[in-house]
Amino acid sequence: MAYPKEYRYTKEHEWIVVKGGIATIGITDYAQHELGDVVFVELPKAGAKLAAGKIFGSVESVKAVSEIFAPASGDLVEANAALQDKPETLNSDPHGAGWLVKVKLTNPTELSSLLDAAAYEAFIAEKQKEASS
Numbered sequence: 350m351a352y353p354k355e356y357r358y359t360k361e362h363e364w365i366v367v368k369g370g371i372a373t374i375g376i377t378d379y380a381q382h383e384l385g386d387v388v389f390v391e392l393p394k395a396g397a398k399l400a401a402g403k404i405f406g407s408v409e410s411v412k413a414v415s416e417i418f419a420p421a422s423g424d425l426v427e428a429n430a431a432l433q434d435k436p437e438t439l440n441s442d443p444h445g446a447g448w449l450v451k452v453k454l455t456n457p458t459e460l461s462s463l464l465d466a467a468a469y470e471a472f473i474a475e476k477q478k479e480a481s482s
Contacts, residue, residue: 351466352364352377352378352444352466352469352470353366353444353466354465354466356444356466357420357460357463357464357465358377358420358463358464358465358466358468358469358472359418359420359463359464360464360472361418362376362377362379362380362383363375363376363377363380363417363418363419363420364376364377364420364444365420365421365460365463367454367457367460370453370454371426371451371452371453372421372423372451372452372453372454373448373450373451374419374420374448374449374450374451374452375439375443375444375447375448375449376408376417376439376443376447376449377443377444377469378443378444379473380408380415380443381439381440381443381447384408384410384412384413384415384439385410385411385412386410386411386437386440387408387409387410387436387437387439387440388409388410388411388436388437389408389409389436390406390407390408390409390429390432390433390436390439390449391406391407391408391409392405392406392428392429392432392449392450393405393406393425393428393450394425394428395425395426395427395428396424396425397424397425398422398423398424398425399419399421399422399423399424399425399450399452400419400422401419401420401421401422401456401459402418402419403418403419404416404417404418404419405417405418405419405425405450406449406450408436408439409436417449419452420459420460420463421452421454421456421457421459421460421463422454422455422456422459423452423453423454423455423456424452424453424455425450425451425452426451426452426453427450427451428449428450429447429448429449429450431446432447432449
């Protein structure tokens, strides 16, 4: 899987991309693969405040429940309602239709501390190497 170059990534396996002042946040392909089949997604309602590094929702799979951390701070403008009926979209299209929330960033400088695609790919390669040894 190639990770979109315009996205930024966290070591907790979230991604964020900003277009026109609105940031879209989701989980990475690596995260959905580790989770397995997603059966439920819990997301905050519009108007919620997200704080960088803090939990804002969860993804439940057949294996486990995983918390989702905000890669940056902002005001929630939209949660992906389609995931309520089709949570498996997170498995089939994690970097596209499986987005989680859209936020209006309150501190865009936080993005500079996130990984770019090359750094994220190196990070998960190292993780996979550790897991196989």
